[in-house]
Amino acid sequence: MVCTTCRRAAGGAPAARAPWPGSQLMEALESRPLPPGVTLRPVQCLAACAKGCAVALSGGPEKWTYVYGGLDPAQHADALLEAAALHARTGDGIPPWFDTPAEIRSRAVARVPPRE
Numbered sequence: 001m002v003c004t005t006c007r008r009a010a011g012g013a014p015a016a017r018a019p020w021p022g023s024q025l026m027e028a029l030e031s032r033p034l035p036p037g038v039t040l041r042p043v044q045c046l047a048a049c050a051k052g053c054a055v056a057l058s059g060g061p062e063k064w065t066y067v068y069g070g071l072d073p074a075q076h077a078d079a080l081l082e083a084a085a086l087h088a089r090t091g092d093g094i095p096p097w098f099d100t101p102a103e104i105r106s107r108a109v110a111r112v113p114p115r116e
Contacts, residue, residue: 002026004042006052010072024073025053035081037088051109057084063093065112068104079104 006022007014015021026042034040048054051069058065066087071080079101086095093114097105 001041001043001046001056001058002029003044003046003048003052003054005045006049006054008049008052010053010075011051011070021053021073025055025071025077028073028077029081032077032081035085035088038081038084048109051107054109055080057087057093059087059090059093061115063087063090063114065093065114066108067110067112068107069109070107076103076107 002022002025004022004026005020006025007020009021009024026040029040046054046056046067048067048069053071053073054067054069055071056065056067068080068083083095083100083104086099087093089095
């Protein structure tokens with residue numbers, strides 16, 4: 001899930017007008033081939049405004065969800081897709097920590113357990 005309403009990229013000042021950095025991140029991801037098992041879904045808000053641009057990697061009720069923030073559309077799209085591919089390949093949603101690209105790993109905002 002990509003927050004398309006994020007007005008802040010990588011901790012910078014909020015954008016004064018559209019196109020919002022969140023929409024730019026969505027466009028950057030859409031312009032690349034998606035790894036197997038990865039789909040993109042735009043969402044209106046992930047409530048991570050202080051940490052925008054924000055993305056959530058989710059794989060259904062059996063997987064952990066990761067929320068990442070402080071992303072820059074021009075810098076992080078490729079690494080984010082690599083992290084999404086790792087997440088998609090796991091059964092529980094917990095990829096090997098050090099296999100996740102460092103520039104994404106360091107931007108983790110939250111890890112949400114699967115529903116019981």
